[in-house]
Amino acid sequence: MTRGFSSSREATPDFLRTFDADDGREPCPRRTRTVTAPQALFLMNSREVDRAAGALASLLRSEAGEDLSRAVDLGYRRVLARPPGEAERARALAFLDNDPGRLDRWAWLLFNLDEFLHVP
Amino acid sequence: MSPDAPTRVPGDAPAPDRRRFLFRAGGGFLGLALGGVWAEAGEMPDAILGPHFRPRARSVIFLFMCGGVSHIDTFDPKGNAHAGRLMDAIGFGDNLAEMKRPVIPCHRTFTRHGRSGTPVSDWFPHVGGVVDEIAVVRSMWCHEGNHFPAVIETCTGHRGRAFDHPSFGAWVSHALGSVNRNLPTFVNIGRPSSPVQLTGGYLGAGVSATPFQAGPVPVPNLHPPEGLPAVERDRQMEALEVLNAEFRARHALQSDIQARTRAYELAARMQLSAPEAVDFASEPAHIRSLYGLDDRHTEEFGKQLLLARRLAERGVRFIQVCHAGGGNGGWDAHGDMKSHEPLCRATDKPIAGLLRDLRQRGMLDDTLVVWTSEFGRTPWSQNTTGRDHNPKGYTAWLAGGGVQGGIVHGATDDVGYRAVENPHYYSDLNATILHLLGLDHTRMEHPALGPVSRLVENGAPIRAILA
Numbered sequence: 001m002t003r004g005f006s007s008s009r010e011a012t013p014d015f016l017r018t019f020d021a022d023d024g025r026e027p028c029p030r031r032t033r034t035v036t037a038p039q040a041l042f043l044m045n046s047r048e049v050d051r052a053a054g055a056l057a058s059l060l061r062s063e064a065g066e067d068l069s070r071a072v073d074l075g076y077r078r079v080l081a082r083p084p085g086e087a088e089r090a091r092a093l094a095f096l097d098n099d100p101g102r103l104d105r106w107a108w109l110l111f112n113l114d115e116f117l118h119v120p
Numbered sequence: 121m122s123p124d125a126p127t128r129v130p131g132d133a134p135a136p137d138r139r140r141f142l143f144r145a146g147g148g149f150l151g152l153a154l155g156g157v158w159a160e161a162g163e164m165p166d167a168i169l170g171p172h173f174r175p176r177a178r179s180v181i182f183l184f185m186c187g188g189v190s191h192i193d194t195f196d197p198k199g200n201a202h203a204g205r206l207m208d209a210i211g212f213g214d215n216l217a218e219m220k221r222p223v224i225p226c227h228r229t230f231t232r233h234g235r236s237g238t239p240v241s242d243w244f245p246h247v248g249g250v251v252d253e254i255a256v257v258r259s260m261w262c263h264e265g266n267h268f269p270a271v272i273e274t275c276t277g278h279r280g281r282a283f284d285h286p287s288f289g290a291w292v293s294h295a296l297g298s299v300n301r302n303l304p305t306f307v308n309i310g311r312p313s314s315p316v317q318l319t320g321g322y323l324g325a326g327v328s329a330t331p332f333q334a335g336p337v338p339v340p341n342l343h344p345p346e347g348l349p350a351v352e353r354d355r356q357m358e359a360l361e362v363l364n365a366e367f368r369a370r371h372a373l374q375s376d377i378q379a380r381t382r383a384y385e386l387a388a389r390m391q392l393s394a395p396e397a398v399d400f401a402s403e404p405a406h407i408r409s410l411y412g413l414d415d416r417h418t419e420e421f422g423k424q425l426l427l428a429r430r431l432a433e434r435g436v437r438f439i440q441v442c443h444a445g446g447g448n449g450g451w452d453a454h455g456d457m458k459s460h461e462p463l464c465r466a467t468d469k470p471i472a473g474l475l476r477d478l479r480q481r482g483m484l485d486d487t488l489v490v491w492t493s494e495f496g497r498t499p500w501s502q503n504t505t506g507r508d509h510n511p512k513g514y515t516a517w518l519a520g521g522g523v524q525g526g527i528v529h530g531a532t533d534d535v536g537y538r539a540v541e542n543p544h545y546y547s548d549l550n551a552t553i554l555h556l557l558g559l560d561h562t563r564m565e566h567p568a569l570g571p572v573s574r575l576v577e578n579g580a581p582i583r584a585i586l587a
Contacts, residue, residue, distance in 0.1 A: 014340065018331075018340075020315060021315075035320075035325030035326060035328065035376055035379035035380050035383050036304070036325075036328060036329070036330045036331070036383055037304060037330055037339070037383050037384075037386040037387040037390050038330060038331060038339050038340065038341070038387075039383060040380070040383040040384045040386070040387035041339060041340065041341040041342060041387045041390070041391075042340070042341050044341065044344070044384075044387065045341040045342065045343060045344050045345060046340070046341045047345065050345045088363065091359065091362060091363065095355075095359050105352060105355075105356060108356060109356060109359055109360055109363065112356075112360055113360070113363060113364060113367070114364050114367050114368060114371075114377060114380055115364075115367045117380070118371075118376055118377060118380065
């Protein structure tokens with residue numbers, strides 16, 4: 001979130017607060033950064049991530065149809081901006097178990113990867 | 121497992137700017153030391169610095185009243201002999217221009233309580249009832265005269281945010297580590313004035329505060345979405361572990377990544393432990409009533425303090441409870457001192473209840489309770505019936521955990537404006553808390569950053585109040 005996006009913490013959504021949205025009241029040369037269990041819980045259990053995973057899975061199903069290998073490729077490119085490695089592809093296909101219905105649960109995995117949240 | 125060959129190396133970014141390079145170099149130094157131990161033990165080490173000597177307190181319950189409590193109307197009676205006297209009010213709060221302000225009368229009545237006879241105002245009758253447990257320090261001061269700078273100064277020991285200094289609780293968490301691996305080491309309850317009160321700063325994100333809420337849901341998103349079978353979540357977590365492994369190995373020295381690994385582990389354990397910690401079902405009616413849970417005025421803060429006690433019981437080291445936070449803070453009574461009244465009513469009984477409950481459980485001996493705010497309030501008003509910010513003299517109090525009860529230490533001048541007798545810069549309070557936790561305040565510094573990172577730059581424990 002851009003500093004100063006919201007001048008009031010009243011108006012800052014809970015999930016942004018969980019991820020250290022600044023209150024924009026003090027000069028802030030470096031953003032406060034926390035890594036907490038509630039952030040992990042947000043990514044694991046929140047309705048927002050659940051919904052996003054569902055939406056990504058529908059998108060992948062509509063773009064790749066029954067071709068799960070293609071769905072995996074698209075998923076990595078969309079979420080991590082890179083193609084999957086061979087081992088990652090194999091692991092994803094094993095997780096999907098030939099069932100496009102499992103893409104929702106696999107999409108959750110992408111959003112919970114360290115690589116998704118953390119830009120080194 | 122064989123790591124995948126990355127087609128794009130994350131982190132292969134353009135050269136970092138100088139400031140970032142210096143920060144990374146600092147982080148990397150500590151990270152290297154930690155990384156080695158981490159690799160050996162298979163987990164992050166807990167205690168980094170201490171304790172340096174035998175601690176008197178195991179846990180700290182730190183009550184922070186956001187906005188600045190008027191010491192003059194609560195714990196530092198001044199009488200009204202000087203009401204109407206014009207005082208020089210330059211440089212206070214928002215007064216940048218030269219101006220004189222009149223001292224306003226205090227409408228409180230003070231009663232001497234307990235064996236000690238410590239005077240407490242009629243806004244805190246219940247706290248008055250336990251005043252024999254309390255050491256009142258009437259001579260605190262800090263530099264900053266506005267809320268956010270003062271919050272930063274008091275909670276990090278440094279002025280300004282330029283160097284990403286960690287908050288006090290993060291230092292304690294860093295120095296001493298956890299007692300209960302199923303709960304965080306540094307917990308924040310209630311809404312703080314500033315996110316700085318939660319930050320781990322350069323100590324790393326892993327020691328930052330974990331926010332808890334009193335209520336049926338202590339932490340949001342504690343449970344998986346409905347309809348997801350547990351066996352399916354297990355399968356996801358296993359896959360996640362494997363898929364993360366390569367990225368984690370590559371960035372093993374970054375505190376964020378280490379912290380994230382721990383955050384997921386702690387999150388998993390908290391799904392089991394947190395609901396129990398906040399479940400008040402086992403608390404009998406007389407305990408609930410002690411904290412004021414049966415009264416709508418005191419219910420909210422009472423629940424927060426009962427939760428604080430339950431967390432202290434379970435080994436959480438530093439429990440910060442922020443009252444009336446958000447914005448400038450609810451205690452910021454510029455307009456009318458009467459705005460303190462509901463806040464005092466909301467906190468008085470729960471605070472007294474907490475001290476009584478800790479005492480009857482035998483926990484007060486090794487649980488330190490601290491009550492403070494970023495600054496106090498001036499004897500004069502800004503043409504209102506309220507008071508302005510006053511960092512030059514104000515009150516904090518401590519109880520339990522190796523503190524002598526029933527004493528008053530230090531004094532402000534005859535109007536309550538400036539700390540004159542045994543004045544204590546806020547760092548002295550921080551040094552006192554560290555001392556009671558068995559930590560030498562002069563050794564609280566980041567190994568790579570050196571003295572510039574010292575939590576207590578100048579100052580020493582307030583020895584006069586130690587038991």
